[in-house]
Amino acid sequence: xxxxxxxxxxxxxxxxxxxxxxxxxxxxxxxxxxxxxxxxxxxxxxxxxxxxxxxxxxxxxxxxxxxxxxxxxxxxxxxxxxxxxxxxxxxxxxxxxxxxxxxxxxxxxxxxxxxxxxxxxxxxxxxxxxxxxxxxxxxxxxxxxxxxxxxxxxxxxxxxxxxxxxxxxxxxxxxxxxxxxxxxxxxxxxxxxxxxxxxxxxxxxxxxxxxxxxxxxxxxxxxxxxxxxxxxxxxxxxxxxxxxxxxxxxxxxxxxxxxxxxxxxxxxxxxxxxxxxxxxxxxxxxxxxxxxxxxxxxxxxxxxxxxxxxxxxxxxxxxxxxxxxxxxxxxxxxxxxxxxxxxxxxxxxxxxxxxxxxxxxxxxxxxxxxxxxxxxxxxxxxxxxxxxxxxxxxxxxxxxxxxxxxxxxxxxxxxxxxxxxxxxxxxxxxxxxxxxxxxxxxxxxxxxxxxxxxxxxxxx
Amino acid sequence: xxxxxxxxxxxxxxxxxxxxxxxxxxxxxxxxxxxxxxxxxxxxxxxxxxxxxxxxxxxxxxxxxxxxxxxxxxxxxxxxxxxxxxxxxxxxxxxxxxxxxxxxxxxxxxxxxxxxxxxxxxxxxxxxxxxxxxxxxxxxxxxxxxxxxxxxxxxxxxxxxxxxxxxxxxxxxxxxxxxxxxxxxxxxxxxxxxxxxxxxxxxxxxxxxxxxxxxxxxxxxxxxxxxxxxxxxxxxxxxxxxxxxxxxxxxxxxxxxxxxxxxxxxxxxxxxxxxxxxxxxxxxxxxxxxxxxxxxxxxxxxxxxxxxxxxxxxxxxxxxxxxxxxxxxxxxxxxxxxxxxxxxxxx
Numbered sequence: 183x184x185x186x187x188x189x190x191x192x193x194x195x196x197x198x199x200x201x202x203x204x205x206x207x208x209x210x211x212x213x214x215x216x217x218x219x220x221x222x223x224x225x226x227x228x229x230x231x232x233x234x235x236x237x238x239x240x241x242x243x244x245x246x247x248x249x250x251x252x253x254x255x256x257x258x259x260x261x262x263x264x265x266x267x268x269x270x271x272x273x274x275x276x277x278x279x280x281x282x283x284x285x286x287x288x289x290x291x292x293x294x295x296x297x298x299x300x301x302x303x304x305x306x307x308x309x310x311x312x313x314x315x316x317x318x319x320x321x322x323x324x325x326x327x328x329x330x331x332x333x334x335x336x337x338x339x340x341x342x343x344x345x346x347x348x349x350x351x352x353x354x355x356x357x358x359x360x361x362x363x364x365x366x367x368x369x370x371x372x373x374x375x376x377x378x379x380x381x382x383x384x385x386x387x388x389x390x391x392x393x394x395x396x397x398x399x400x401x402x403x404x405x406x407x408x409x410x411x412x413x414x415x416x417x418x419x420x421x422x423x424x425x426x427x428x429x430x431x432x433x434x435x436x437x438x439x440x441x442x443x444x445x446x447x448x449x450x451x452x453x454x455x456x457x458x459x460x461x462x463x464x465x466x467x468x469x470x471x472x473x474x475x476x477x478x479x480x481x482x483x484x485x486x487x488x489x490x491x492x493x494x495x496x497x498x499x500x501x502x503x504x505x506x507x508x509x510x511x512x513x514x515x516x517x518x519x520x521x522x523x524x525x526x527x528x529x530x531x532x533x534x535x536x537x538x539x540x541x542x543x544x545x546x547x548x549x550x551x552x553x554x555x556x557x558x559x560x561x562x563x564x565x566x567x568x569x570x571x572x573x574x575x576x577x578x579x580x581x582x583x584x585x586x587x588x589x590x591x592x593x594x595x596x597x598x599x600x601x602x603x604x605x606x607x608x609x610x611x612x613x614x615x616x617x618x619x620x621x622x623x624x625x626x627x628x629x630x631x632x633x634x635x636x637x638x639x640x641x642x
Numbered sequence: 643x644x645x646x647x648x649x650x651x652x653x654x655x656x657x658x659x660x661x662x663x664x665x666x667x668x669x670x671x672x673x674x675x676x677x678x679x680x681x682x683x684x685x686x687x688x689x690x691x692x693x694x695x696x697x698x699x700x701x702x703x704x705x706x707x708x709x710x711x712x713x714x715x716x717x718x719x720x721x722x723x724x725x726x727x728x729x730x731x732x733x734x735x736x737x738x739x740x741x742x743x744x745x746x747x748x749x750x751x752x753x754x755x756x757x758x759x760x761x762x763x764x765x766x767x768x769x770x771x772x773x774x775x776x777x778x779x780x781x782x783x784x785x786x787x788x789x790x791x792x793x794x795x796x797x798x799x800x801x802x803x804x805x806x807x808x809x810x811x812x813x814x815x816x817x818x819x820x821x822x823x824x825x826x827x828x829x830x831x832x833x834x835x836x837x838x839x840x841x842x843x844x845x846x847x848x849x850x851x852x853x854x855x856x857x858x859x860x861x862x863x864x865x866x867x868x869x870x871x872x873x874x875x876x877x878x879x880x881x882x883x884x885x886x887x888x889x890x891x892x893x894x895x896x897x898x899x900x901x902x903x904x905x906x907x908x909x910x911x912x913x914x915x916x917x918x919x920x921x922x923x924x925x926x927x928x929x930x931x932x933x934x935x936x937x938x939x940x941x942x943x944x945x946x947x948x949x950x951x952x953x954x955x956x957x958x959x960x961x962x963x964x965x966x967x968x969x970x971x972x973x974x975x976x977x978x979x980x981x982x983x984x985x986x987x988x989x
Contacts, residue, residue, distance in 0.1 A: 242741075243742070243745065246737060246738075246741045246742070249694070249737065250733065250734040250737045250738070251734075253701060253730055253733055253734070254727075254730045256701060256704055256705065256708075257704065257719060257726060257727075257730060259708065259715075259719075260708065260715045260716055260718070260719025260720060261719045261720055261723050261726055261727060262720070262723075264716035264717065264719065264720035264788065265716065267708065267712055267715055267716040267719070268712055268713055268716040270712075271708055271709070271712020271713075271715060271716065271947065272712055272947045272948045272951055273951070275705065275708040275709035275712055275715075275947070276709055276951055276954075276955065278705045278708060278709070279702070279705035279706050279708065279709035279955070279959070280705075280958055280962065281705065282698070282701050282702035282704070282705035282706065282962075283702055283705075283706075283958070283959060283962030283963055283965075283966060284958075284962050284965070286698040286701055286702060287695065287698055287702070287962070287965070287966035287969055287970075288965070288966075288969065290694040290695040290697075290698045291695045291966075291969035291970065291972075291973050292969070293694065294690075294691035294692065294694065294695065294973060295691075295973065295976065298690065298691050299691075299976060302976060303976075342948060346712075348947070348948030348950070348951060349947075349948055349950055349951035349954070350950065352951075352954045581716075581720035581723070581788075582720075582786070582788055583720055583721065583788045583789060583790035584720050584723050584790060585790075588723055588724060588790075591724075592723075592724070592727045595727070595731060599731055599734060603734070603738075606738070606742065610742065610745050610746070613745070613746070
């Protein structure tokens, strides 16, 4: 049975990591499309409308892959984690079921209207449809975060006679302190992905000297959104999230920071490799006292190291947790630098001639994906060895009757399926980007002309 | 409270079958009735703006089931592990087939998408039918309330059944015929000309097929699980469901012959509702019966969620579903009428 646990964990980790590559762009791009639409109506600029349509095309492909890789997530709670479902269904299924009725219906209904109803709806209602899709995707994110936050920091429950958790307070579940900060932190992360992608495509057009007009529009909005999101990502959301980990998951904090021994005036580690066997960091480069300040706002504060916690409550993959956390924070810092510099050049109106800066912007788009993924791995590996922090251990949560052979069969199936999806996605997105907004505009004009010609013929 | 949630979850699942049922049906007949590119685009256009919303009823039902009966959710999803994951793969393929078809203007790409769309719709219909068959027949639950079914064992409905045995294959074929009819009638109602004619012809053939198969499956069900009759014996009003089924069947054949497309489609809706409601009525209060020992069966009492959660759920669920219905009414009205090919918009 031991290996069934490993297969179940691998399958969930694989499907959820892959899945989240898409929603982060969906949630990050949706508000930007709304802004394009608002600007288009406000400034009566057809080009901005064309920009919105171009991004809607990319949004549609991305949304589809997000939806179809998302369906398995809800089902896997039951298929692979039956004992966990039994234990926690009385609480978290409230959030998951609410996601279904409040977010999925909204998103799916208005996505159809947004993509295919522009002519039928007119500009203002079309903007409303775009807004509803944005709202739907952000509400969806909220309920998923509520679910995860309960697993990180369970509140508002009671344990029933059969040992399972039952909901005791609806509002404490929804307004879990952990959920609120995690939500803001996560949505900011999604915005970073969305705005970096918009800016990167803009840089690509300007650098390749085609459709430059659109390229500049993309750069302006992308950089403006990215600089705000990157700053808010660090402070206050990242800072508050860190404080919650300090308060409620001190073991996780110690492992994340690579702090094996309790110390006062604890240093922050910039680089180093955790050596779990000898319980020390190899090749460390540290800044003294900073960790104490960040966690307890005091130079001399004592931060508990792993040695103060029983070994069986340590996260079971300390190096992975440590690296992912450092990758997330390191990239987050780089994002601020890149976008602050770009915003400065944009303000000075010299950005479009600074090809080296545009190259950096164009090549930077994969990194927000990496940072978001690393952040989620930090959260979920950091929660180990618990499935529900302090209540249910991971090894007590998986399906008792599903053998590792059956689990591996479906894991391999998912891998094959997702590889095909990934190739299709890249192919289709590449086509859209290489066509660009001008191509869409030209096709629209052609259609208009042919439609008018047809109408004339019919009149005659 | 638990009875109410039993009805609400059943209602949502029924809404899923009725709504996504015609998407699947349209998929099944897609390559049969649409001979050229324009016709194929038109068939997809019939369901294009709505299929995604329809599929959401499945997700929302799954969520509601997990919420109201977490113990049932844990048992059934892990017990039906393999077919469920295969259904997920098929749903993915269906989504790709419908949605990505229009993105590349190339005959090979479009043929590929048509094939994926049709094939996955066909298999999904059979899988869903077999799933209902499994629930009606019962599964080998153990004392902890868990089970695991292989895809097939010896194709008999004995104590160690597989997902597929002769009975569940039969219910799978019933579902295939029913959804083919449902989808044909929908496509007929949404199209004109030759496409409409061909869809109606398939509707007629599969309409007669479901008449035959329904009678057959009725006898088979009573033979496999005589206990389904208990509720009908004790509560005579339950016979309303078979009456709805019979009326629906008659309506399908009569209105389709008359060319009254929407009346025929709503008859087929009545048929589906009658079948599913009848099955739910026969099963109540059991959710999943044990073929091993009747005391292991999961029912609405021993697998329900806490009372507080269920009560508060009633409030948010009602608000959410009313909003969802409002979106659907708006969406369907906006895209009402015969589907046309419109160069300006997608698909």
